[in-house]
Amino acid sequence: MRWKNQPLVEHDLKCAVPFLTIPLLNPLNWDNTLCEVVMKWNPNIILPSTSYIPLDTYSYKINKDYTILYKEPKFLHHFMCTEFDHRDVKLYTELVLSKNQDLYQYLSEYWNSHPDIKTRATIDRDFAKKKLLQIFNSPSSHTNIYRITLTKLFPNVLAIFDWINTGYTRTNRMGRNKYDLHCPFAHIGFNLESNFIIKNVTKKISSFNSKIVFFTIHDSILCLERDSEIITHYLNHQNN
Numbered sequence: 654m655r656w657k658n659q660p661l662v663e664h665d666l667k668c669a670v671p672f673l674t675i676p677l678l679n680p681l682n683w684d685n686t687l688c689e690v691v692m693k694w695n696p697n698i699i700l701p702s703t704s705y706i707p708l709d710t711y712s713y714k715i716n717k718d719y720t721i722l723y724k725e726p727k728f729l730h731h732f733m734c735t736e737f738d739h740r741d742v743k744l745y746t747e748l749v750l751s752k753n754q755d756l757y758q759y760l761s762e763y764w765n766s767h768p769d770i771k772t773r774a775t776i777d778r779d780f781a782k783k784k785l786l787q788i789f790n791s792p793s794s795h796t797n798i799y800r801i802t803l804t805k806l807f808p809n810v811l812a813i814f815d816w817i818n819t820g821y822t823r824t825n826r827m828g829r830n831k832y833d834l835h836c837p838f839a840h841i842g843f844n845l846e847s848n849f850i851i852k853n854v855t856k857k858i859s860s861f862n863s864k865i866v867f868f869t870i871h872d873s874i875l876c877l878e879r880d881s882e883i884i885t886h887y888l889n890h891q892n893n
Contacts, residue, residue, distance in 0.1 A: 665873035671749045673845045679735045688719040690844045695837035697820045731812040741807045757782040
């Protein structure tokens, strides 16, 4: 791609989906903005605190405005684990945020060495990335050896993301039941991605220099080579 005959270079987020969805891992600390995003795509797991709580549903009031809902009491255990920085959540977060480690590479090595996974080909980083995102974006009823082993490695992470996908049962189309949803995790992730790139990163770049030319494509930013250092600076300081 070019701009006025000048080539554009692309810069993107490392482990974009895992990074952008880290805030979802601690439901008990969701702020109102995140609650609104979640409620938009899955009203089965969060409601305004003034709403009627469905029968046979457990609830936990986050704050005066929002209450989370869950069908099984075991989910509260996973929420509480994230509150106390459970070791699998901590490992997952460190792998996503670290400049020296890589979640997808870690998973490729984990699956390559796992005795229950038998494959003729070596599992590389790209394959591990594809499998991880497939698992996050599939109903929890869709199981295979990769999901099973991932659940053992990151039990609380998978439990929270499966809870977020409550009601998501069909991958090809919505059903007649109101609980048959398009993948909530994917839609929530898209919202978080656009909010982060558009409202955070690009806003900071424009504030720094309003004359910088750049374009966004999902989690990446295209710019002129001369501005690469500035763009990577704001993307690499994503933790702030």
